[in-house]
Amino acid sequence: MSTVAEYYAEKNVLVSGGTGFVGKVLVQKLLQSCPEIGRVYLLMRPRRGIGAKCRLSRFISSKVFDNIRSRPHIFEKLHLIRGDLLLENLGISDEDAQLLRDDCHVVFHCAANVKFDAPLREAVDMNVVGSHRMLELAKSMKNLEVFVHLSTTYCRADLPVLEETLYPTKHDPLEVIRVTRWLDAETLQHLESKLISPQPTTYSYTKCLAESLVSQYEGCFPIAIARPSIVTASLREPFPGWVDNMNGPTGIIVGAGKGPPSKITPKLTCVKTLAIRFK
Numbered sequence: 001m002s003t004v005a006e007y008y009a010e011k012n013v014l015v016s017g018g019t020g021f022v023g024k025v026l027v028q029k030l031l032q033s034c035p036e037i038g039r040v041y042l043l044m045r046p047r048r049g050i051g052a053k054c055r056l057s058r059f060i061s062s063k064v065f066d067n068i069r070s071r072p073h074i075f076e077k078l079h080l081i082r083g084d085l086l087l088e089n090l091g092i093s094d095e096d097a098q099l100l101r102d103d104c105h106v107v108f109h110c111a112a113n114v115k116f117d118a119p120l121r122e123a124v125d126m127n128v129v130g131s132h133r134m135l136e137l138a139k140s141m142k143n144l145e146v147f148v149h150l151s152t153t154y155c156r157a158d159l160p161v162l163e164e165t166l167y168p169t170k171h172d173p174l175e176v177i178r179v180t181r182w183l184d185a186e187t188l189q190h191l192e193s194k195l196i197s198p199q200p201t202t203y204s205y206t207k208c209l210a211e212s213l214v215s216q217y218e219g220c221f222p223i224a225i226a227r228p229s230i231v232t233a234s235l236r237e238p239f240p241g242w243v244d245n246m247n248g249p250t251g252i253i254v255g256a257g258k259g260p261p262s263k264i265t266p267k268l269t270c271v272k273t274l275a276i277r278f279k
Contacts, residue, residue: 002033009036011145014104016085016134017111018042021245022150022231024064026108028238031077032068040077041100043111045084046091052080064238085111085130090137101140109134110150112210116201120192121180127206128173128213135217146222147214153229155208158198162227166215171195173209 013030017023019042030037044055060075068074081100083092092100111134113126131149138147156167176195180188196205214223232250233243243250 005034005036008034008106010038011105012038012041012103013106013108014041014043014081014100015108015110016043016130017109017150019044019059020110021243022228023108023110024059024062024244025234025238026110027078028064028068031065031074032238035074037077038105039079039103041079041081041104043081043083043085043090043092046082052082056080062244064242064244067238085133086125088133090133092137097137097140100137101142103143104141105143105145107134107138107141107144107147108150109148112150112207114203116203118202119185120188120195120202120205121185123202123206124176124180124209127203128209129177131210131213132173132177135214139217139220141221144221146224147217148224148226149210149214151211151225151227152204152207153227154204155211155227157200157204166211166225167208169208169212171209173213176209 008030015023015027018027027040027042030040042056042059044059046052047055056078060078065075081092081096083090083096089097109131111126111130113123115123118126135147138144153162156162159167183191192202196202199205199208211225214225217223233241246254
């Protein structure tokens, strides 16, 4: 057993954003490579008319889990926690909140609004306020060993080189939250470009704020910040070429394979092949 697998033996993990592309790969990797892991709690937004068991069943049916489907009991480690980063106290029930406080050892905060052109208030609500709520929950956990925050290489897109260090923000993240609460949408839109400068998008601006917010919890619990760059199809795991969205360069490549709308039919065979390689 690897040292990583040894560490996760009997550890209970909470993952936000587990239904996203990176989140699914993370959950799959934990289940595949850490067979002795305890429980994996998945923070998922409730959906009207769809029960928890149904949501979990749909999640498990993803092709990302095909290579571990021969071990059906491994999925018994997954436990759904009904919650939403956009709700006060994450919208988690008192029972589930207490369960996490008593039972969780590791938190992976992967959930985020990844739209580059999202309105500032929308981006702040998800990427900054949501992170704040996750941090407050983590602070209450009795056995927490590490809080892992998924950021981005583009948290300071204005810099030619990004070092492995924390960069100061020109605005305090909690002050930005307050400003986006009381300013009306029209005024906020008018000020947006000035507020986020020199960042090019609300995404990079709010991810930078989130890093600053996470750093304020230094001393409360161990913290790690991961900064992936452009996320595209997998190289090897869970299998070569796996992807479940059209974000970033994936959409460009698929679009290039299809060609302009008038030429889709002659290239149908090529399109099918390309789709198979990227699913």
